[in-house]
Amino acid sequence: xxxxxxxxxxxxxxxxxxxxxxxxxxxxxxxxxxxxxxxxxxxxxxxxxxxxxxxxxxxxxxxxxxxxxxxxxxxxxxxxxxxxxxxxxxxxxxxxxxxxxxxxxxxxxxxxxxxxxxxxxxxxxxxxxxxxxxxxxxxxxxxxxxxxxxxxxxxxxxxxxxxxxxxxxxxxxxxxxxxxxxxxxxxxxxxxxxxxxxxxxxxxxxxxxxxxxxxxxxxxxxxxxxxxxxxxxxxxxxxxxxxxxxxxxxxxxxxxxxxxxxxxxxxxxxxxxxxxxxxxxxxxxxxxxxxxxxxxxxxxxxxxxxxxxxxxxxxxxxxxxxxxxxxxxxxxxxxxxxxxxxxxxxxxxxxxxxxxxxxxxxxxx
Numbered sequence: 315x316x317x318x319x320x321x322x323x324x325x326x327x328x329x330x331x332x333x334x335x336x337x338x339x340x341x342x343x344x345x346x347x348x349x350x351x352x353x354x355x356x357x358x359x360x361x362x363x364x365x366x367x368x369x370x371x372x373x374x375x376x377x378x379x380x381x382x383x384x385x386x387x388x389x390x391x392x393x394x395x396x397x398x399x400x401x402x403x404x405x406x407x408x409x410x411x412x413x414x415x416x417x418x419x420x421x422x423x424x425x426x427x428x429x430x431x432x433x434x435x436x437x438x439x440x441x442x443x444x445x446x447x448x449x450x451x452x453x454x455x456x457x458x459x460x461x462x463x464x465x466x467x468x469x470x471x472x473x474x475x476x477x478x479x480x481x482x483x484x485x486x487x488x489x490x491x492x493x494x495x496x497x498x499x500x501x502x503x504x505x506x507x508x509x510x511x512x513x514x515x516x517x518x519x520x521x522x523x524x525x526x527x528x529x530x531x532x533x534x535x536x537x538x539x540x541x542x543x544x545x546x547x548x549x550x551x552x553x554x555x556x557x558x559x560x561x562x563x564x565x566x567x568x569x570x571x572x573x574x575x576x577x578x579x580x581x582x583x584x585x586x587x588x589x590x591x592x593x594x595x596x597x598x599x600x601x602x603x604x605x606x607x608x609x610x611x612x613x614x615x616x617x618x619x620x621x622x623x624x625x626x627x628x629x630x631x632x633x634x635x636x637x638x639x640x641x642x643x644x645x646x647x648x649x650x651x652x653x654x655x656x657x658x659x660x661x662x663x664x665x666x667x668x669x670x671x672x673x674x675x676x677x678x679x
Contacts, residue, residue, distance in 0.1 A: 318678040319630070319644050319669050320372040322609065324550055324585065325460030325511065326388065326649030327365065327377030328658050333358040336382045339397040339404065341439035355379055356448065363452045365659055370666040373458050373507060373643075376449035378651070386425035387557045387652035391511070392463045392471065396429050399492055400436030401477060403429060410473055419563050422556040426471065433477035435488035443499040450504065458507040459500050460550075460649075465489035466514025466532050483528060486514075490535040497540065507546045509585060510537055515551035516564040519571055526575040538580040548609060549576075550585035552648045558616040560590070569595045583607045587647040589614040589621075593629050599637040608637065611647030612668065613661050618653065620660045626668025639676060644669045 335351045346352035362377030381390035385406075396402045407430060409415075409423035442459060450457045469486035479485050497508055510533065518525035537547050554561030569586060573595075576584075588596060588611045599608055612629040613621060633642060644665060650658040 317372055318673055318676065319639055319642055321644045321666050321669050322371060322373035322458060323366070323375060323613075323646045323662065323665075324552070324611075324615075324649045325375045325378050325509070326381055326391075326651035327362040327375070327379075328650055328653055328655040329379065329383070330358050330361050330655065333379065337380060337394075338382065339393075341398065342380060342441050342445070343439065359449055360452050363449065365655075366662065367453065367455065369659065369662040371662065372455065374453060374455050375458050375460055376445060378460065378649070380445060381651060385427070386422070388555055388649065389425065389427075391649075392426060392468065395440065395463060395468060396471070398438040398440045399489070400438050401431055401433045401479070401488075402435075403432050403475075405430065407473055409471065411470070415563060417562060418559060419561055422554065422559060422561055425556050428471045428473055430475045431472045431477060431479050431485060432475055435479060435485065435492065437492050437495055440492075440496055442496040443503040443505075446500055446503050446505050456507055457505065458509055459505045460509045460511055461493065461497060461500070462511025462550075464510050464512025464514060464533075465493055465536055466517065466529055467512050470514065470517060486528070486532045487535065490532050493536045494539060497537070501540065501545055506544065507548075508537070508540065509548045509550055510581070511550050513551050513554060515549075515572055515576065516554075516561075518575070519567050520564050526572075530576060530579050533576075534580045540580075542580075542582055546583065547581045548583035548585050549579065549581045550609075552587040552611070553590065555616060555648045555652070558652060560616070569598055573598055574601060577601065577603055577606065581606075583609055583643065585609040585611075585645060587611045588633070589629060589647050590616055593632040596633050597636050599633065602637065602641070607641040607643065608633075609643035609645040611645055613646040613665050615646055615648045615650055615653060615661070618657050620657060621664040621668070623664050623667035623671060626664050627671040630669065630672045634672070639672075
């Protein structure tokens with residue numbers, strides 16, 4: 315895309331207040347046999363895309379209207395995949411790491427929950443390509459497919475009770491193959507922008523140095539087969555977002571503790587939280603290899619306060635002290651699903667207007 319500082323957002327968008335249908339684990343093609351559900355879903359997706367176009371975004375998402383209203387605010391980020399992948403139980407169990415958590419992380423893990431692994435991991439009706447096609451027909455602008463929660467993150471939720479998969483390493487590898495197949499179908503459907511959503515990047519901060527290599531291997535197994543001359547690839551790992559609350563334990567070291575371990579993964583771009591920490595660790599961007607770029611979060615989705623465009627511009631300026639503007643995309647810290655829609659709309663407008671201020675300063679209005 316030949317735009318300086320292109321603008322986008324991380325996947326999810328608030329549901330319109332009238333869109334109250336829930337998939338509750340069903341295949342979308344089963345649920346949409348009900349005419350009213352299908353009509354409402356497509357109308358909601360169209361509204362989401364229109365909100366982004368009205369704000370002036372360059373790269374859009376489908377808004378993930380297929381995310382149900384589960385616990386944690388964004389719980390469907392996890393459960394959409396677990397419910398539609400063979401080998402998992404249907405019940406929400408306690409999180410397997412709950413006993414080790416401290417402070418509000420105990421509550422956050424209770425919100426997320428855990429899941430039983432009961433049999434072989436097999437593909438199910440996730441339908442990423444179908445959902446992409448439905449969204450792309452509503453706009454001439456490119457739709458970015460946001461894929462996740464990813465294999466590493468999902469593997470940390472597991473209780474191993476049956477079947478051939480015995481630990482998180484085997485589970486994440488099996489899931490990576492499921493994800494890679496979904497991604498291949500997305501690309502076949504015409505998608506040229508794939509964003510992996512996997513907060514598993516943070517796990518080695520708690521589990522030990524040995525696991526950084528594991529995370530790299532799984533990300534590469536998921537994304538490595540993509541022809542990056544034709545498709546832009548990115549990896550988003552924010553600080554967690556349970557009803558607007560960060561996960562303190564695993565993210566305590568910030569990006570400074572984990573990002574340097576991932577500079578060799580087979581992706582083009584890192585999508586990172588910065589706004590919620592007022593651009594702390596932005597100097598790390600100096601370490602990015604020349605073939606890597608960054609999408610910097612300049613909108614804090616964990617607060618209802620609407621940023622001023624000049625505030626957004628100043629956040630961008632802090633980043634540009636450390637990396638060339640040609641390697642920077644402007645985005646939100648995380649998805650907007652948990653915010654009131656009017657608030658999200660104004661935040662998105664601030665993102666675009668703040669970016670325009672910096673473009674003008676760079677002579678690229």
